[in-house]
Amino acid sequence: MDSSPTQASRERYPPQIKYIIGNEACERFSFYGMRNILTIFLVQYLLVRHVPDDATRQIEAKAVFHDFVSLVYLFPLLGGWLADRFLGKYRTVLWLSLLYCVGHLLLAVFDDNRQGFYAGLFLIALGSGGIKPCVSAFVGDQFTEQNKGLVKGVFALFYWIINFGSFFASLFIPLTLNKLGPSVAFGIPGVLMFIATVIFWLGRRHYTNVPPTGRNPHSFVRVVRDALFPQQKVAGAKSWLDHAASAGHxxxxxxxxxxxxxxxxxxxxxxxxxxxxxxxxxxxxxxxxxxxxxxxxxxxxxxxxxxxxxxxxxxxxxxxxxxxxxxxxxxxxxxxxxxxxxxxxxxxxxxxxxxxxxxxxxxxxxxxxxxxxxxxxxxxxxxxxxxxxxxxxxxxxxxxxxxxxxxxxxxxxxxxxxxxxxxxxxxxxxxxxxxxxxxxxxxxxxxxxxxxxxxxxxxxxxxxxxxxxxxxxxxxxxxxxxxxxxxxxxx
Known part of the structure; x- marks a missing residue:
């Protein structure tokens, strides 16, 4: 069997991968831990003082929960833009993770204050959503031509860790809310997110950092814009999108x-x-x-x-x-x-x-x-x-x-x-x-x-x-x- 360094490198994951996987495991536990108790917390704790009627509390709780999830899946647009245009993936993940930690802290501290609690939800949505498109791409950046065949295995491992973390967060955090109250129930996910951020930071000297790519002159939005408002019509165009060629696309x-x-x-x-x-x-x-x-x-x-x-x-x-x-x-x-x-x-x-x-x-x-x-x-x-x-x-x-x-x-x-x-x-x-x-x-x-x-x-x-x-x-x-x-x- 070939035991050359090149062959060996093909069989091992890059050493920095352990930091990203550790970060992902803790971050997903923290997210699903707080997310899965959010509705019941709003109905039975936060809104009780402000909304006496239980049915009305349920309506507001559902609306708040789904508004939160909406933001989580909207902010990847911002995170991807920041990483690609200005900060790069590492700094985007690190800085948004710090805001993410602050959001968890607000949940634990303001468990009886709607404004403070909702501010925490916003920061968590910003952090969780913002890092979402960056982490997966950042993992891929750590591989080279020699070991790119291992990429699929890494993402399979990610997938199982995420579901593993979600399972235990869903199992234990609701019990924590019942037994120890909301400050502890939201505090534990906050601690896990802080640990996730520290783990990610510890790998800083080992990561391969691809610099920001800057503005893409041929992005989807620019192509569509220039097709809708072309500099001139393209002769023989088969569809409206073909007119984008007049702008050099x-x-x-x-x-x-x-x-x-x-x-x-x-x-x-x-x-x-x-x-x-x-x-x-x-x-x-x-x-x-x-x-x-x-x-x-x-x-x-x-x-x-x-x-x-x-x-x-x-x-x-x-x-x-x-x-x-x-x-x-x-x-x-x-x-x-x-x-x-x-x-x-x-x-x-x-x-x-x-x-x-x-x-x-x-x-x-x-x-x-x-x-x-x-x-x-x-x-x-x-x-x-x-x-x-x-x-x-x-x-x-x-x-x-x-x-x-x-x-x-x-x-x-x-x-x-x-x-x-x-x-x-x-x-x-x-x-x-x-x-x-x-x-x-x-x-x-x-x-x-x-x-x-x-x-x-x-x-x-x-x-x-x-x-x-x-x-x-x-x-x-x-x-x-x-x-x-x-x-x-x-x-």
């Missing part, structure tokens, strides 16, 4: 923008999925609050059932990849990415039918065990795996390298739009009772799944194997160039 940039618009059609219905998925930390928690929380001699916290989601994700992805999908394909059923996503949206509708039926039982005066929520959690997680773990991976393969960052930003924006939909519906308070709201969302995502299937049936899949090139192919499983995979929680 190369063919590759124009084709990249065209590819983004194609994928935007696939993205159009995805916000409805996120509107349902993220309510497991709001509406589902509020439902659990009214159920029997005793399991034998152990009393669960209403937020604790959320631990089922990351646990089930870790089980379902290998089960789907190595058992279910091969089984279906052996029987001639082709499992393409678009079919997975469409199936996932239909399945998500089923999860909401289940929680709506649980709510009808509760409304009928029956006190049933919170463990009944395990079934809809399983169905919802299957929907997540099919939509989220497939969607970004698929979209990433559908545009050239120069536009992949744009597609990741658009994917994050679908989460923002979905959560704003929930916030709007909560504030308008259209429906009488939780059951009616749950059935509304079940019908909404079912209708969105039908529209998605119609759009997908007309979509021509393209494989971008090299920058600036694309090959139309039949709708099939597309090899991904995205090392992160598609799982939304990933980074």
């Amino acid at each position: 190369p063919t590759e940039a124009i084709e990249g923008a065209r590819a983004v618009f194609r994928v935007m059609g696939i993205f159009a219905m995805i916000p409805v999925f996120w509107a349902l998925f993220d309510q497991k930390a709001s509406t589902w928690v509020l439902q659990a609050r009214t159920m029997d929380l005793m399991v034998g001699s152990i009393e669960l916290a209403p937020s604790q059932l959320q631990a089922l989601n990351p646990l089930m994700v870790m089980l379902l992805i290998p089960l789907n990849s190595f058992v279910l999908f091969p089984f279906l394909e052996r029987r001639g059923i082709q499992i393409t990415p678009l079919r997975r996503m469409g199936a996932g949206m239909f399945i998500t509708s089923g999860a909401y039918v289940l929680v709506a039926l649980i709510q009808l039982t509760l409304d009928g005066g029956n006190k049933i065990s919170v463990l009944w929520q395990a079934a809809p959690y399983l169905v919802l997680t299957l929907g997540e795996v099919l939509v989220s773990a497939t969607g970004l991976e698929f979209a990433y393969s559908q545009a050239p390298r120069e536009m992949k960052g744009t597609l990741m930003s658009l994917w994050n924006i679908t989460v923002t739009i979905g959560n704003q939909l929930v916030s709007l519906v909560a504030r308008l308070n259209f429906f009488t009772g939780m059951a009616a709201t749950l059935f509304f969302y079940a019908g909404l995502v079912f209708a969105a799944a039908i529209v998605f299937a119609l759009i997908a049936s007309r979509y021509q899949v393209r494989d971008y194997f090299m920058p600036g090139t694309a090959t139309p192919v039949p709708d099939r499983t597309v090899p991904s160039s995205n090392p992160v995979g598609g799982e939304r929680k990933a980074l």
Whole structure:
């Protein structure tokens, strides 16, 4: 066996990777720890003094929670811009992490003050969202041509650590809120975020730092702007985007923008999925609050059932990849990415039918065990795996390298739009009772799944194997160039 230094370097991860992985593990624990108790804290602690009516508190709590999640997935635009244009990835992550720590401190200190607490939520959204696009790219920067084959393994490790951290945060922080109160429950995630920042800082002398790239003269926004308002019309243009050539944009940039618009059609219905998925930390928690929380001699916290989601994700992805999908394909059923996503949206509708039926039982005066929520959690997680773990991976393969960052930003924006939909519906308070709201969302995502299937049936899949090139192919499983995979929680 070749034991040369070059061969050895191919078999080992760069030593600085341990600092980034350690940072990610602690940061994700801190984020999911505070996020998963947020709704129940708002209803049972913060808003009690200001909003006497419990039903009104639930409406405000849902709106605040989903506004917060919306910001978390909007601020990656700012973080990516700062890193690319001015600061570089390392300084962007470090400085925003410090603001992130301050946000956690405000949550722990102002647990009885709305203004102070909401300021903390804003800083956490800014920090968490801002570092989101930087960390994954920063990991990739640490690899060279000699060891680039190890990149996929690193991101697989990231994925498992994230779900592992989310599982234990969801399991223990709700209990901490019940037993020790909000200051400690929010303080522990704050300590973990501080540790995450210190770990990241400790690796400062070892990182490979790619300098900021500065302004991209052929970005998606500039191409679209110059196509809409061209300096002059391009003779023989086949579409409006071709007029961007008059501003000096190369063919590759124009084709990249065209590819983004194609994928935007696939993205159009995805916000409805996120509107349902993220309510497991709001509406589902509020439902659990009214159920029997005793399991034998152990009393669960209403937020604790959320631990089922990351646990089930870790089980379902290998089960789907190595058992279910091969089984279906052996029987001639082709499992393409678009079919997975469409199936996932239909399945998500089923999860909401289940929680709506649980709510009808509760409304009928029956006190049933919170463990009944395990079934809809399983169905919802299957929907997540099919939509989220497939969607970004698929979209990433559908545009050239120069536009992949744009597609990741658009994917994050679908989460923002979905959560704003929930916030709007909560504030308008259209429906009488939780059951009616749950059935509304079940019908909404079912209708969105039908529209998605119609759009997908007309979509021509393209494989971008090299920058600036694309090959139309039949709708099939597309090899991904995205090392992160598609799982939304990933980074």
